[in-house]
Amino acid sequence: GGWPLAVRLAGRYLQEAEETAAEYAAWLATTLLAALSLGTHQAENGEVLLERSVAQVDETARRLLGLVGQLALQPVAAAGLAAAVALPVSQLKQGWRQLLGYGLLQKRGDGYEATHPLIHTYASRRLEPAAEDFARLVAYYHELARTESQKGLPGYRRLDGERAHIMRLLAGCLAQQEWVMAKRLAWALTDERSFLRLQGYWTELLTALEAGLTAAQQLEDRYDEGAFLSNLGLAYSDLGQVEQAIGFYEQALAIAREIGHRQMEGSSLGNLGLAYRALGQVEKAIGCLEESLAIFVAIKSPNARLVQQWLDELKGKANA
Incomplete structure (x- = not known):
């Protein structure tokens, strides 16, 4: 709750600040009486004490603390924060000391996290x-x-410990309408070799x-919109939710035809064919795969051989 935190903050403040206990008590009495007259509760009183403590640390320390707030409530690697403030880790020692001294952060292993x-x-x-x-923080985690x-x-083991931070950053990009950063980070998290998928x-x-x-829709990037729709379809298909996957494939197909992207059109038709095959709708599956094959042959795509194989298997079963 608010009061245990307030007690810790007050104790750490008196250890660090050049201020006597009597001076702090006088400020505290005046401030909290004013706050109580406005009907604030304990958490808000704790915020008053936080503001007092934060005001004592330097600008670099405040920047670091603000960045910690953009990430998950778990230890944060110093390297990522150093990259965000564009300073070497060695130049952040004073900032860390201040944040640790005032009880705002605590050291956990090789990282730092909020104490409450x-x-x-x-x-x-x-x-x-x-x-x-x-x-810069988003760029660090993207890379x-x-x-x-x-x-x-x-690499997957390394990223598993950073997963909560990366997902919170992605949400932060959306909340701040940073569409370009959101899209780039989403691609890094969802391509065929991404650790989330594997x-x-x-x-x-x-x-x-x-x-x-x-993000792609907000940027009016139709190609990436179609690509994310296709990948959503693949993800739902992997989860066994084939009907939902078909809805995404159909949207991707419509976009591919709208922008004239033949590779995406052929892939979307191929995905639809496999989805209908999974549902036992053989005629629909064959129709989609034949359209897909025609496109891949026309654009000389190596995918044509694979689609031909799927068609041969389907037709063989249908004629058996």
């Missing part, structure tokens, strides 16, 4: 980072997701695909 959920909430709501800091996904199991984090994968779709 209310501090994390305060940082998120009241210490919004500069646009440049936020963009982390992209490069570590290429390393196989060692490790079976289906809830997060669907969330990332939907975020990418929203």
Whole structure:
């Protein structure tokens, strides 16, 4: 609750600040009496103390705390925060000392985290980072997701510990209407080699695909809109929700035809054919696959051979 946090903040403040207990008590009495007259509750009183403590740390420390608020309530690697403020880790020691000294952050392993959920909430709501800091933070995690996904199991283990941070950042991009950053991060999380897909984090994968779709729509990027729709269809198909997958494939097909993208059109028809095959609707499946094959042959796509194989198998079963 608010009061245990307030007691800790007050104790740490008196240890760090050049202020006597009597001076702090006088300020506290005046401030809290004023707050009580306005009908505030304990959590808001805790926020008053937080503001007092935060005011004592330097600008770099406030930037770091604000960035911690943009991530999940779990330890944050110093490297990511250093990248966000565009300073080497060695130059952040004073900021860390101040935040630790005032009880705003605590050290956990190689990372830092807010000492209390209310501090994390305060940082998120009241210490919004500069646009440049936020963009660099997103860029750091985008690159982390992209490069570590290429390393196989060692990379997946690394990213598993960062997953909550990355998903919270993606949500933050949407909330701030940073559509370009949201789309780039969504792609890093959802391509065929992404750790979300390969490790079976289906809830997060669907969330990332939907975020990418929203961003593409806001940017009026029809190709990426179709691509995210196709990938949503594939994800739902993998989950056994074939009817829902068909709805996404049909939307992707409509976009492919609208923008004249033959590769996407052929792929969408192929996906529809496989979906109808899974539902036992053989005639529909054959029709879609024949259309897909014609397109792939016309554009000289190597996918033609695979689609031909699917067709031969289907027709063989139908004639058996």
